Amino acid sequence: MHPFDLALQLTPTGTDTYEARTTPDYANMVGPFGGVTCALMLQSVLQHPQRLGLPIALTVNFAAGVADGPFTITARAVRTNRSTQHWIVEALQGGEVVTSATAVTAIRRETWGASELQAPSNLPDPQTLVRLPQGHRLPWAHHYDLRWVQPQNYAGFDNQEHHDSSSVQWLRDDPPRPLDFAALASLCDCFFPRIFLRRHQAAPLGTVSITTYFHADEAALAAQGDRYLMGAARGQHFQSGFFDQSGQIWSHDGRLLASSHQMVYFKA
């Protein structure tokens, strides 16, 4: 079984409730990698017998560190309309909320469409790029293959302040795994905290809240398969202990699959 599927395992324990468990594969500095937590919150909706349609929007709030071991997830469909459904999801450990989330699922219909975001273009083949070594001591980073295109030659923590936090990269699960909504939710949290690209120094930090909008449907996920995805991210505003950043994930051939935004706590 792929380590991501192992991490996503949810055992129903009652109406709306599941037991989940952290796995060592996706351990972060403290607790599990946030992306996998996002995927689990979404998975509790995807796996729910009452689910209508596919994910449109997901907001995950990291309320406290998740300790290694089991925790429970409660997913409630608080409103079901004809074509949209609204969810409130809570993860609890020791009786206390560690993560909260809301999700919207919907039945999509063909309409007029357009995109105003430019996908990165003319990227070098990912196989010709060096895989990112930073953070590789953390288990979760072993399970994402990140290959930066820009900034070139990211020097890590050299304490040189930069004025642009934007990055462009190839990324995918390692080992490769066919893309699905849960994986996409997790990949949206793979962008480095932008303060690292600004200040090139270590800083205590943690995502407080992340919102992901899904533009992909099942056909787009199937067309992507397990190929490398294109990703781009940029910081917006850093002030008084918090900053926000936005990122996008495109298919290998430049179709926007998800856009994501997060607010991050930091000390500096």
Next chain:
Amino acid sequence: MHPFDLALQLTPTGTDTYEARTTPDYANMVGPFGGVTCALMLQSVLQHPQRLGLPIALTVNFAAGVADGPFTITARAVRTNRSTQHWIVEALQGGEVVTSATAVTAIRRETWGASELQAPSNLPDPQTLVRLPQGHRLPWAHHYDLRWVQPQNYAGFDNQEHHDSSSVQWLRDDPPRPLDFAALASLCDCFFPRIFLRRHQAAPLGTVSITTYFHADEAALAAQGDRYLMGAARGQHFQSGFFDQSGQIWSHDGRLLASSHQMVYFKA
């Protein structure tokens, strides 16, 4: 009393619960203007005796139309840490959830800071610009003074498709009102749905989920007072009945106060 303060009135009815009421001042096509609903969800947190700190992040999900009249709001502090606090807020009408929200509040501390978003510059004085007439038949639009800088001479619904949905505008409450967090939450929903700027034709639509990140502290709000704010917004991706758009609100002198993102349902 300012109509916005009237719309924000919450009567505590128990631990964590309030009674709210729609007001005709902010009526939209169906139900109240979504910005005021965002403000009310946030207000239930701001007014809560257990609240710690000031707003950092707010996600509001519009699950169903709110009918004219009373409704109840429940605001639960699901986790309180040393410097951050996590909230789940639900609005109910006739026993059913009509709006759900999560909010994060926090005590901010001075840190290193920077901004990567450029504020609009060299805007003409708002008093020299024509106030936007579109939508003025809707009551809520009477209570926002919107003056567009770009696109110039927005022609409304002339059915001419455009390729850029971005806009820059001055905006403030009407009558003018000193800025606070609730007003800022509402102003973040004042940007026109971007599909109107792309297709210049009417379309049934509604915001499904909106997330706002607050960069302003109380000093920044006080410095702004009731002056015009600068706003900019842009659509990202339109597909299969949903599109996302992002917007920013700056102070009169170019300080970023909030960034906001939303996913919108549409028919076209």
